[in-house]
Amino acid sequence: MDQHLQVFVTVAEKKNFSRAAEELHMTQPAVSQYIRTFEDRFGARLLERTNKYVRLNKAGEIVYHHAKEIVGLYAKMESLVDDLTNKASGTLYIGASYTFGEYILPHVIAQLHQLYPEIIPAVTIDNTAKIAALMMARQLDIGIVEGHFKEEKQLETDAFAEDSMVLVASPNHPIAVGNEEITAADLAAQTWILREAGSGTREASEMVLQRGHITPANIISFGSTQAIKEAVGAGLGISLLSKWAVQKELHHGELKIIETAGMPFSRQFYIITASPFQTKALQVFLELLRDKRKWSLFRGKI
Known part of the structure; x- marks a missing residue:
């Protein structure tokens, strides 16, 4: 593989010539020379340099995006050839x-x-x-x-596998206490703790809400399942989560499954x-x- 390409990718990721040189087992002047030669090929600056940082400019972002793909393909090619004779x-x-x-x-x-x-x-x-x-x-x-x-x-x-999703709440949450049948109106009155947009769990939750004609009174988003479990356990609201994700909490009584129509939901x-x-x-x-x-x-x- 072209060494200039590897040096450029490393500098872009380390955002520092000295750290890139250490990673590549090269001297800093050698790294700088590789970058100058690489930029000369394109006839354009690819990196913005100051005393405090090294970062990609617009042209550099384009080159980096494709360089990462090339480096990955090269590594995969080597692995495939090596696999012909090795375990x-x-x-x-x-x-x-x-x-x-x-x-x-x-x-x-x-x-x-x-x-x-x-x-x-x-x-x-x-x-x-x-x-x-x-x-x-x-x-x-x-x-x-x-x-x-x-x-x-x-x-x-x-x-290749099925995931069972369950509605959970704190055992002390009002919706988890008592034996009354839980209706769509009951669920709509709750604060729902959901994952961020782009998450498969968020998509499943929105599908359940749509199918049940439920418009929650309030929605709070978190970027991780662990944060959602902590929030639900603290009584902040209810959530739809994979049963795999809440096994320990269910076992220790920290969360409780809420039985209602359409649950569990499979994906x-x-x-x-x-x-x-x-x-x-x-x-x-x-x-x-x-x-x-x-x-x-x-x-x-x-």
Whole structure:
């Protein structure tokens, strides 16, 4: 691969010539020379430099976006060729949305490490929309998401597991106390604690509200499931969350499932891939994902 490209990407990410030089095991003057030569190729400045920072300008952002894709494709090409004669190994770039990434993926990766210790997982956890965008940019080998996203021809999707979502509240919340039937009007009068736009969990919650003709009196958004659990546990409101995400809280009595019409709500987990050529590391990870009997934490529960 062109060394100038790698140096440029490293400087852009480190935002500092000295740190980039350390990362690349080069001298700072050598890094500066590589960047000057690289900019000369384009006939344009790509980095804004001051005594305090180094950052991309508009032209630099365009080059960086495509450079990251080129670097990723080059690394994948090397892995595919290496796989022809070697066993599953190397870095596997995995992206997952929050529910799967925080509550299931760690146990799948533990199983992967036990079976294939030479595979090195590099995990990115973000909402469904962000993971799909990273797949489109070829910065991930595989994405695992819940909910729908803008499908692209370059991406392959495969529903591989079902997720059960439940309505939860603090055990002391008024809606959780008593045996009266809970109606849509009761739910509409509550404060709903929801994930941010772009999240698969937010999409599922909005679908449930729409199907139940429920317009909440108040909606509060949080950027993580853990924050939502804390808020619900503190009595701030109610929320719709994956049953995987609230297992511990239900077990310890910190949250309570609210039984009502249309609950639990089922949705799918999806695998996203972008290339017909798969490294051995990706192949064995896909096999593990699809063989849920090997998910040690959830054996017998799916």
